[in-house]
Amino acid sequence: MKIVVASGKGGTGKSTVAANLAYSLIELQSVTLVDCDVEVPNLHLFFNPEPAIKEVFTIIPKIDSDLCTLCGDCGRFCRYGALTVLKDRVLVFEKMCHACGGCMIVCPEKAISECNYAVGRVEDSNPLPGLRLISGFLKEGEVLAPRVIKDAKAAAEGDGLIIIDSSPGIACPVIEAMDEADFCILVTESTPFGLHDLDLAVGVTKSLGLKAGIIINRSDGSDEDVRNYCRKMDLPVLLTIPFSREIASVQNRGDLISEKLPGWKEQFAGVYKECLELCGVDE
Numbered sequence: 001m002k003i004v005v006a007s008g009k010g011g012t013g014k015s016t017v018a019a020n021l022a023y024s025l026i027e028l029q030s031v032t033l034v035d036c037d038v039e040v041p042n043l044h045l046f047f048n049p050e051p052a053i054k055e056v057f058t059i060i061p062k063i064d065s066d067l068c069t070l071c072g073d074c075g076r077f078c079r080y081g082a083l084t085v086l087k088d089r090v091l092v093f094e095k096m097c098h099a100c101g102g103c104m105i106v107c108p109e110k111a112i113s114e115c116n117y118a119v120g121r122v123e124d125s126n127p128l129p130g131l132r133l134i135s136g137f138l139k140e141g142e143v144l145a146p147r148v149i150k151d152a153k154a155a156a157e158g159d160g161l162i163i164i165d166s167s168p169g170i171a172c173p174v175i176e177a178m179d180e181a182d183f184c185i186l187v188t189e190s191t192p193f194g195l196h197d198l199d200l201a202v203g204v205t206k207s208l209g210l211k212a213g214i215i216i217n218r219s220d221g222s223d224e225d226v227r228n229y230c231r232k233m234d235l236p237v238l239l240t241i242p243f244s245r246e247i248a249s250v251q252n253r254g255d256l257i258s259e260k261l262p263g264w265k266e267q268f269a270g271v272y273k274e275c276l277e278l279c280g281v282d283e
Helices: 014-025 073-077 102-106 145-156 172-178 192-208 224-232 245-252 264-278
Strands: 002-006 031-035 052-063 083-085 090-092 112-128 131-138 161-165 183-188 212-219 237-242
Touching (some): 014 031, 014 161, 031 145, 052 090, 052 145, 112 145, 183 264, 192 212, 212 224, 212 264, 224 237, 237 264
Parallel strands (some): 002 161, 002 183, 031 131, 212 237
Antiparallel strands (some): 052 112
């Protein structure tokens, strides 16, 4: 079972939901928690991991100046501007390369090969009994977040229950995180911006044919607009987390409400049970 936790905008509390959901289930079964918010991963802050580290590479073109005739075919082919052919050399812009390999194919002199280029790392740890934490970290200044996300997800492949914390928004990193998931939990808040961006995220899940449910975070009790929207879109509200000083205090210390406050472990476990039911999966 793969559950992805997402949100249409940043700051709604999706990482908090993912961490609490995972913690609430580890006494029942082994859980793998994958942090795919690779530009600003933070799930490791809730735990105390001692990870094994593996670098993530993409491939970029390498020009053999002895073979290159500066014909310009590679530069004309590349739609991302990763190759620029000057009168005396070829410039390679690593951060713009999408590793398609097309430049090698079109080069008439076979002067282009591929070499590895580091774009990030994946950290793998077991911070608690029953919990495996995999965190993807995009290297500062790099842009190929989907490459790191793909490797982080691949590290979890074959595990039983996988909970994926995605990036906020609806861009390519989110699509990569949602790919092949069984269910999506969308975290929102009762604000006009929250509802607007929730609608965008719901559109993505429907385009992908992905079943989804909603968690309302920091609720002030005035959730009518969000609940009306969920009824209209036939989306279940799985949980409502109130805006309270007690909850905020726990979270500000970097702790989990499912660990520190009574009743919340059971509520998050109930969310998982409802996800299974909506997917037609027996416990």
